[in-house]
Amino acid sequence: MNLIEAKIYIANLSKYVGGTIQGGWFDLPVEYSEIVGKLGLNESEEETIILDYEAPFMIHEYDGLDYLNERYELYSELSSEVRDNAKILIGDLFYSEEDLLENHGDVTFLPDVDTDEKLGSYWVDEGLISVPKELIYYIDTKALGRDIRMNGEITYVTEGCFMK
Template sequence: MSEHIRIYVADLAAYNAGHLHGAWIDATLDLDDMQEQVNAMLAASPVEGAEEYAIHDFEGFDGYPLGEYEGLQTAHEIACYIEEYPEFGGALLAHFNDLEQARKAAEEDYCGCHASLADYAQELTEETTSIPQHLAHYIDYRAMARDMEYSGDLFTLETGFEQVHVFWNR
């Protein structure tokens, strides 16, 4: 994950006149502070009377494709969500493409991070079932994991090597 979650806000009047003018802004700042930085950038425009801006770049959104005209408030809300869930927030938001659904999944349906889905199947089985020791070696947790995934009861997000985030699909 990037150290900072930020957006590059471009001055559209300058851009249309052939000038690159804009500012990188920390998207987790208070919304009023973000707006002040945009206003300062527009006031320093090489084109007189600059008023319009767009988000032309972003960093730290971890897989979520922030749109050019999302708006400061939306960018801020998404950035704060990703900051709250740094291990999987951007990937979960990209999965749902809806902030409320992603938030609900993170708060209510998250089962944790595991090396594999088979590891999660084993953990779940051992926590909920008493398995006789002489039968434990015969359980195929990979097959159980495959069945769990194919059934649609859960979904996974892989965010790195042996970093499989498991969510119930409700």
């Protein structure tokens, strides 16, 4: 499992509504008892609100800790390439965050393949398309890569591309 950095800023909701911020930063995963202890909350009566976060996934102000800890664990299991590009992949190759988390194994990351020309060359070099060796130098790898991208599920990112 890859450890990821994810933290949330939690505040006492009743004090926040009253105009005072009593809160602190917590690294995920975190237990509610740790929050109660650090913020001096009454565990049974006081509610909290998430005012800020730094994480590779979306966090909303009223998300529960069990949900956030579970998200943290799921994102920790992703490859660093998928995790670092999750926001791009959702919408391009996956319908939602749930789809990404359930089907992340369906994508292949190709490092340094970040243009149509490199994609076309990759397909030829890896034998994904049959080209007699006598014709290799006549292949327009840029046009081939463009056609592959347009007909398939390819997303370019800074470090390469994802292929589904």
